[in-house]
Every structure is written in structure tokens, then in C-alpha cells.
Ligand code: NGQ
């Protein structure tokens with residue numbers, strides 16, 4: 234058993250002081266507010282439920298900063314995607330693992346304790362499977378074993394280049410599987426997952442309505458009756474047009490009418506929705522997987538937050554392209570996208586209240602649900618997904634306790650994070666990951682080998 238003592242903590246029922254917390258088998262097994270610290274307790278200042286990072290493509294971390302050069306008249310999400318495809322052609326298994334370990338470490342240091350890895354880089358550059366079909370899933374899991382992050386591994390079904398079963402482009406060959414090979418890959422990955430701690434999970438991710446067909450979608454859903462289901466949806470206007478033309482309805486409308494969307498589901502982006510789609514999605518129980526930094530970086534557009542929250546919709550956040558890993562910035566960018574659109578302030582809260590609290594607690598609960606983790610709040614029986622922040626930091630020290638999350642989201646940087654426990658694994662201490670030097674060294678070596686190939 235591990236014990237912590239926090240000067241203050243945000244429990245499911247609200248803020249408490251002088252909390253002793255016990256962790257057994259990765260879960261919270263004791264909570265005693267108004268106590269005294271005891272010898273052997275790990276002491277922290279302010280303890281919060283840690284967030285899940287519900288959407289990541291780990292490998293894209295290594296191309297951060299390589300796609301911000303304007304080529305006259307032609308830059309868009311789609312030209313970014315071409316550059317990204319070109320980059321993937323040079324990655325080998327060792328590089329994939331080294332990059333994934335780096336980005337998972339950065340996530341932990343930012344205060345995330347789990348990640349939904351939306352994994353579609355499956356095969357060799359020419360499209361041939363590796364000797365072991367799930368080789369690159371193994372590499373993501375090996376990275377998770379190194380970093381201690383709570384992994385929800387989401388192998389991706391990516392079969393087509395567009396609605397109507399358009400054949401894959403050359404740059405997409407590494408992603409491609411038909412349904413049978415996809416199911417074999419998921420089975421292999423599920424086997425490998427047994428070597429990871431028991432909080433790690435597997436789900437499935439039909440990539441998008443562009444990259445799957447209605448029939449294939451049905452088949453994989455029938456074959457995988459439990460666990461998270463993630464899908465990209467309505468990120469770009471051109472995608473909405475393509476689905477409207479090809480399938481006869483807007484993407485969210487089509488999905489809600491043709492798939493059993495419920496609280497197992499996470500709809501990534503869901504940027505371009507009508508009011509009716511927004512309300513219907515909120516009512517479905519699915520989690521909106523919002524990726525505000527990436528959505529800003531790629532020029533996607535703002536989420537329809539006010540309608541969605543008013544309709545009781547669940548949401549969480551993800552770092553997607555991993556161009557930058559920052560939990561505070563992710564949440565702040567989400568709110569600022571709404572303010573800039575609406576020429577307003579304090580948008581993402583229903584009725585009255587703290588925006589920081591609404592964003593942080595909402596993303597904690599929704600993110601955990603999307604990743605199939607029993608987490609999202611500090612309560613008995615929940616996983617010990619915990620983050621400690623330094624309330625004496627200049628960005629926070631002037632604030633009342635009920636303003637702390639506003640300070641965290643709008644005024645602080647991730648440097649205020651001191652300690653992180655992922656299902657009880659104490660992976661960040663004094664703001665640094667416990668294996669930081671080794672992970673960095675391996676990343677630098679992998680990048681040195683990769684750069685001459687680019
Ligand atoms: C992805 N990224 O899966 O990494 C996609 C690009 C695609 C975003 N949608 C690939 N942000 O859409 O086919």
C-alpha cells in the first residue's frame with residue numbers, strides 16, 4: 234500500500250483539506266480528509282484527478298515544426314496530410330517506439346495519466362506487413378511499459394482513400410487492412426496487452442467514414458462487442474461534403490442513424506455539426522474527442538460548444554498530432570476558440586460557474602469514459618490516476634481554492650505539475666519523469682538516424 238498526504242484535494246464531492254489517500258493495487262482504497270500526515274506519506278500540495286489524453290498519433294510528435302512553412306496559395310489540412318504521409322515513409326519500428334516513449338513521457342509530465350493511441354501505422358513502408366502483423370502495436374505497448382502511462386490501444390481500420398471504397402493512395406499503404414486482417418491484428422495486439430498493467434485496455438478505431446465503408450464498419454462492430462470505439466468525424470468541410478454526396482447525409486447524422494453509437498464511442502473532432510447534429514450527438518452518450526491545439530494548428534474550426542454542453546454532452550481532450558503537449562494549453566485553447574468565435578467570455582460552462590472547473594472536471598470524466606478507465610474523479614474504488622500541482626506557484630498562490638482550476642487553465646503552465654500517479658504508478662516526481670534521461674537519449678538517437686532519411 235502507498236499513502237499520500239495532500240494539503241488540499243479535489244474529491245468527487247468537492248474540495249477537502251489535509252487528505253490522507255491510500256492506494257492499493259492501482260486503485261484508491263482510503264480517503265481521510267482533515268487528518269495529519271504520517272511518516273512514510275508522500276506529501277504534495279494540491280491533488281487533482283488526472284486527465285486522460287483521449288486521442289494521439291504518437292509518431293506525429295517527431296514532425297512538430299516541420300509543416301509550418303507556407304507554400305504560396307496551397308496550404309490546408311490536406312497539404313499538411315501529404316507532408317505527414319511522406320514523413321511516415323521513413324519511420325522504422327525502433328523509431329516508432331522511441332518517439333512514442335518520448336511523447337508519453339511528455340504527456341505524463343504535463344499531468345495526463347493515460348492516452349488513447351489511435352494507431353494506424355501498421356505495416357512496412359511498401360505496405361507489406363511485418364513478420365509479426367502487430368509489430369508496431371507491440372512498439373507502442375513497449376513504450377507504455379517504459380513510461381508507465383495507462384494505455385488504451387486503439388488499432389485503426391483504414392481501408393480506403395475516400396467514401397465509395399476508393400483505393401488507398403501510395404502514401405496510405407502502411408495503414409491498410411481489410412476487415413479480416415484488421416481483426417487478426419487486434420487479436421495479436423490484445424494478446425500482447427497482457428504484458429502491460431491491468432488498467433491498460435484495447436479498443437478499435439474505424440479511422441473515419443472516408444477510410445471505411447458502411448459494410449466494413451458493421452462487420453468490425455459486430456466482431457468487437459465491447460471496449461472503446463473511436464472514429465474521426467466531421468473535421469473538415471471537404472469531408473462533410475464527401476460524406477453528404479457519397480452516403481447521403483452529413484457525417485454525424487449518418488453515423489448516429491447507421492451505427493449503435495453510445496457511451497462506448499468517442500467521436501474525434503466533431504467540428505462541423507448542425508445544431509440538430511450537435512444535440513443528437515450529445516444525447517447519444519458518446520464522448521466528443523476534442524483536440525483544440527491540433528484543430529487550431531490544422532485550421533479545422535471551432536467546436537459547437539455552447540449547444541453541446543447545454544444538451545448535456547460529454548467531452549474530453551486529446552493532443553492528436555502532438556505538435557505540442559500541454560494540458561493547460563489544450564483546455565485554454567478550447568475555451569479561447571469559443572471566445573474568438575462568439576466575441577464573448579466564459580463560454581464553456583452551463584449556467585454560472587468556474588470555466589476552469591467546468592473544463593477540467595468535464596474533461597476528466599469524459600476522457601476516462603472514452604478510454605474505458607474507471608477514473609476521472611478521486612473516489613474510493615477508482616483508479617489512482619492522480620496529479621499533484623504546486624499551489625504556491627506564482628500563477629496560483631493568490632487564488633481561493635475554488636479559483637484554482639481557473640488559475641491552472643488560464644494562468645499556469647504545466648510546470649506547476651509536481652507528481653503524477655498513473656493507476657498508482659508514481660511516474661513523475663519533482664516535475665520529471667522517473668526515466669527521463671534514458672527516454673530522451675533513445676529519442677535523440679532515433680532522430681539522428683531518421684533525419685538523413687527524410
Ligand atoms: C490522422 N489527422 O489520422 O492522423 C489524420 C490525418 C487522415 C487528423 N485528422 C489522416 N487530424 O485524415 O486520413
Ligand code: ZN
Pocket residue numbers: 288290351465501553554
Ligand atoms: Zn486524429
